[in-house]
Amino acid sequence: MFDGLREKLGRFSDDVEEDVDAEATDEGEADADTGEVDDTAADTQPTDSDAIDDTEVAAESADGTAAEDAAATAEDATATAEDATATAEDATATADDATAAGESDTSSEDASDADRGVAERAKLFATGKTVIDEDDLADHLDDLELALLSSDVEMSVADEILAGVESNLVGETRRRLQSTGNLVQDALREALFDVISVGQFDFEDRIAEAEKPVVIIFTGVNGVGKTTTIAKLASYLEDRGYSSVLANGDTYRAGANQQLGEHAEALDVPYISHEQGGDPTAVIYDAVEYAEANDVDVVLGDTAGRLHTSEGLMDQLSKIERIIEPDMTLFVDEAVAGQDAVTRATEFNNAAEVDGAILTKADADPQGGAAISIAHVTGKPILFLGTGQGYEHLDPFDPKEVVDQLTLGE
């Protein structure tokens, strides 16, 4: 799942990490230069023998402080601190060379600057800050934006992710997700998690706590897998001890009755329908009465995905919402629909406020744009992913798992 986008995100992490390493090496060399300067300050001593002694002392001091500090900090740090230790070692080596050459004449204050540089770099790595140059990062962020947009991530969501990555890289990362030991990847993972996890709530808790019957209405266009999803959810609920009744509120489309009826029969759950052209609100109302009379826990009501006019459809949904006052309205669309799914989610949310979304066909290698964008754009969480045609192919949406999938392929 999401293989294309995962590859692009991986490339971004690798490229930025490479620059961070290059930057770190440059800084290490700069620190080492400072060390070179410090050591030879000893040459200003009056006698040759003093100069030799002092040079040795200065060299030891440069080694000791720089390497020891860096090594000590690096011990506390995670894997990333190893770079800093390496830098400190480089600095030590170069400082030794400089001592032998004895070529510079800067004051010993620079020694503490050098020490600070290495130690602070180690600390930065340890706390999740990087030393990447802002201009370099800007170039990489442009690449990341292209990668996201070409994978159908909505523009405002892409911007949010870029802002998140940038602030996570130049600031302190929040570390809600387990660190991968790669700062750039961690920054990206946190930024993705922020947009994907918007509004998450526990669906099962909501069902358990609500007064019965719980009424759930499904909205979304035809052909995306709405009917199949209703059936999958009935099966999912049954597995968790809840009975349900299916109601066909799609009285517009010929064949809808038969389709949902077949699922009800296959699952052996009650089914309420009216004639084609009837009032969908009345069908769902009947199903609620049936549930109340028969102690059924959950009413699952389908709605039309298309009418003569889109206003007609939206009016119908508003009427259901007004009269039935469902406990939840869930928007269903295809993960593979990308930006279209995001646009439709917004439209349906405006007509009948949704509580969450279900993305079907996540098994059909979607780009990932819809999965990343819908929650942030609508402010409502994705609750389930459809992962196949069977009734068992409905997986609760776990933002952390999706982030892992997108960044680690797990």
Ligand SMILES: Nc1nc2c(ncn2[C@@H]2O[C@H](COP(=O)(O)OP(=O)(O)OP(=O)(O)O)[C@@H](O)[C@H]2O)c(=O)[nH]1
């Ligand atoms: N691969 C895959 N196919 C799915 C998934 N969910 C539904 N489908 C298939 O998508 C097709 C359309 O599903 P329906 O449930 O009929 O879609 P609908 O939204 O009710 O559409 P209409 O019947 O036209 O109203 C069917 O062949 C389903 O088996 C899924 O998660 N993965």
